[in-house]
Amino acid sequence: MCWGFLYGCVQAVFYFNTWQFYSSLIFLIVLCCYFKPILNLLLAFIFAIFVVTIHFSLFYSYQFENTIDNGPAEITAKVAKVISNPPNSLSLIEIHELDGKSVPFYQTVHAQLSKDDDQYIFETGDLLVLKVKLRKFRSRMNRHSFDVEKYAFRNKLHFKGKVIEVIKHEKSSLELRQSYKQELVKVFENKNLGWLYYGLSTGDKSKVLAETKNQVIQLGIGHILAISGMHVGIVFLLCFSLAKIIVWFLLKIKANITLQGLNLNYFYCAFSLFIAFIYIYLCEFPVSALRAWFMAAIYSLIYFLHKKVSLPQTLTYTLSAILLIDPFSILDPGLFLSFVGFTTVVLVLKWTASNRLLSNSFLRLCLIQLSLMITLAPLSLMYFQGVSIAGLVVNLVLIPLLSFVIFPYLIACILLAGLFPNTDFLYVDDLLFFAFQYVTQNYLDVAWLAGPQLPSILVVLIYFCIAMLFSSFLRRFLLIPTITLASYFLVPRPLWQVDFFDVGHGTSVLVTSDKQAFLYDLGAKYFNYYSLFERVVLPEIKARDLNLKYTIISHPDKDHAGGIDELKQFDNFGSLAIFHNQQPFSFCQLKSISLGNVSIETIWPIDDMQSDNNNSCVVKLQGKGGSVLLTGDVEIDAEQRLVHEYDELLHSDILLVPHHGSKTSSSSSFLEAVKPTYGIVSRNYYSAWSLPHSEVIDRYASRQIKLIDTALSGQITIEFYQDGYHIKRLREENLFWLKHHTGF
Incomplete structure (x- = not known):
């Protein structure tokens, strides 16, 4: 039954309303007709x-009136989190009432709101009545960038918008979690590693700087940034020991008590489970x-009922319980990292228990770390594009430190904060900070082995093959996933590929062939720090392990050249040498070069037209399978x-x-000369200029030119083969539930 439930959750979450989903259902129904035991499945x-x-x-899902797109709305809400001051x-706010319609008690509806007026400073827990301009939450979608819309789905973020007027602003008493976090901010704010202690105590990573986060991941200790099973296990064992000490102490002072x-x-297990539950x-x-807590609860129950349950059964029961509570938790990478890590540790301990040569505790710990590095490598490559080599050594030191130094230190700091504020007991914080700085400054360069991002289907096949190796029954079918993996x-x-990134109002196009890349424009940069080159283009280059050989900046407009500082930081303008002579805002030089299987020819500007837009660099891409014309503005x-x-000569397929x-x-004569089959529009979904213009749409439609829009399709990938090309629209690959969550 559990296997059928788990398989159903995977199919329903990832493939609902697709041919894979319906074929799986039909296959089970057909099997059920011939094999009655399949009925339970x-x-x-x-x-x-x-x-x-x-x-x-x-x-x-939250049903709301579409009038929010037409004008201001009035909301009653509570501040859930202050993102920036x-x-x-x-601010992230939780809506209780929208235009007089109350949100059902069982639903959480969040909105992300910006505010220009500094008269009111919002704080977590504040009660608000606001007049706001709301829009359904919509973000850019690119293959190797952070999936903001999946994040919004998991966090029930339905809207984003702007505060027009603060009608009512009241301070309110904080909820237990918020009070807990606020107090811990005060406890750890003056500590060198305050971000670590606060994160371990609350699971909140907002205090971790992006640079620090990358350093921690490269050192192979990224698990300290999230409340993982190891932390729950440590809390459980500490509480178990504390309960035994309490009972021992009571027996000592009350000699007449008999137990x-x-x-x-x-009592020990119940007390430990209760405190661990409060912690999570x-x-x-x-x-x-949650996985670790359920594991502890199931093992405790098995122990007291004197039952014998295998590891696969325990994992199945635990995963089923988690998905029954929230089936969409399967979208969380932590679920897979946690289960694979736990399974690896248990299997290694089981194998070494009967091996005298490996009975030494230190050897077993080393073997566990080596096994974890190997078994977690596919997931690490998929999520982080690399594997930490240093983690093999660093975790040998860190895990005992967490158990016997850091967690007791946290407890001491929290419990004694009122008596000894800002006290560094036994100089633990200073010593840990010195060690962290020493390791990051001296060993970070050799700590990380970078690699290409593995596709999810490949990772699944790898784990299928590994899992089948441990089952004598399934081992006979190992050839099936092995052949699939090889295929x-x-x-x-x-032969070559062109990616039109979803960068909102702006342009960025990446041309690749044989691991070599040519970049046309950088996209915009917002608030002088949010660079789309850094957030969208670079992750693509790193995930695919590409070498950026050439870059063209069509013209100096900010929506095309916004990431210029980040490009300089990335390659010191080395990729600008051929077309711009390393001068980013000069006219592109007219020349023709080859990049693997595609030729790149710059054909414009011939002379200065006294207009940045009209001086845009125009590029013709030609290779087997088709051609592309890049036109700037x-x-x-x-x-x-x-x-x-x-x-x-302007004629192009794209x-x-x-x-x-x-x-x-997009004049008529220009379209007649180019004669494209497809036109790619790079623009923002909520366009202030209502682009593309209706007249332009009509011009393309009258010539049977199909328009594909990054705002509607997300990143657009065109793959060129020997005899043609294939177009991929990233939003078409989006999950059914994500599409219906945002209403698009």
Whole structure:
């Protein structure tokens, strides 16, 4: 039954309303007709679909009036979190009432609101009545960037918008979790490693700087940034020991107390489970911690009932319980990292227990770390594009430190904060900070082995093969996933590829062939720090292990050249040498070069047209399978000159729609000369200029040119093969539930 439920959850969450989902259901129904034992599997599969659907309807979906897009709305809300303070004030608020309609008690509806007025400073827990301009939450979608919309789905973030007027602002008493976090901020704010202590105590990573986070991941100790199973295990064991000490102390001072005949292990386990549950409650139930708690509870129950349950059964029961509570927790990477890590540790301990050569505790710990590095490597490559080599050594030191030094230190700091504020007991903080600085300054360069990002299907196949090796029954079928895994590498790869990134109002296009890359424009940069080159383009380059050989900046507009500082930091303008002579805002030089299987030819500007837009660098890409014309922001004047100079040579299969679809571009004569099959529009979903313009849309439609829009399709990938090309739209790959959560 549990296997059917788990399989149903996977199919319903990841493949609902796809051919994979329906074929799985039909396959089980057909099997059920011939093998009656399959009936239980089918019933559990159907029950999983019911659980997923009910969870989505009750807790993740919120029906609201579409009038929010037409004008201001009035909301009653509570501040859930202050993301940033003035001058760029941004808050996460929990909506209780929207335009007079109350949010059901069982639902959580969040909105991310910006505020220009500094008259009111919001704090966590404040009660508000606001007039706001709300929009359904929508973000950019790129293959190797952080999936903001999946994050919004998991955190029930339905809207984003702007505060127009503060009608009412009241201070309110904080909830238990918020009070707990606020007090711990005061306890650890003056500590060198305050971000670590606060994170371990609350599960909140907001105090960790991005640079520090990367350092921790590269050292292979990223698990300290989240409340993992190890932390819950440490808390459980500490509480178990504390309970035994309390009982021993009571027996010493009360000699007349007799506990003979009582199994005190019941009390020890119940006390430990209760405190561990309080701990993960205060940390907002991270999925890896929930896994550990259920494991501890199941093992305790098994122990007291004198039952024998195998490791696969325990894992199955635990995972089923977690997915029954929230089936969408399967979207959390921590779930997979936690289960794979735990399974590895248990299997190694079981294997070494009967091996005298490996009975030494230190050798077993070394073997566990080596095994974890190997078994977690596919997941590490998928999520972080690399594997930590240093983690093998660092964790040998860190795990005992967490158990016997750091957690007791945290408890001492919290319990004695009132008597000894800002006290560094035994100089633990100073010593740990010195050690952390020493390791990051001297060994960080050799700590991380970078690699390409593995696709999820490949990771699943790898773990299937590993799992089947440990089952004598399944081992005979090992050839099936092995052949599937081998066939993955035999699938024809494109000769060259063009990616039009979803960068909102702006442009960034990456051309690749044979691991070499050419970049056309950098996208925008917001608030002088949020660079789309850094957030979108660089992750793509690193995930695919590409070498950026050439870069062209079409013209100096901020939506095309916003990431110039980050490009300099990345390659010191080395990729600008060929077309810009390392001068980023100079006209691109007219020349033709090859990049693997594609030729890159710059054909414009021929001379200065006294306009940044009309001086945009125009590039023709030509290779086997098709051609692409990249146009920047050229307008009608430049288009006419291009037609006069090149005419039929402009003909291309794919056209980057000039100037994001503005009516001052895409002239009839230009479209007649290019004769594209597809036009790619790079623009923002909520466009202030209502792009693409209706007249432009009509011009393309009248010529049967199909428009593909990054705002609607996300990142657009065009793969060129020997005899043609294939277009991929990233949003089409999005999960059914994410599409319906945002309403798009």
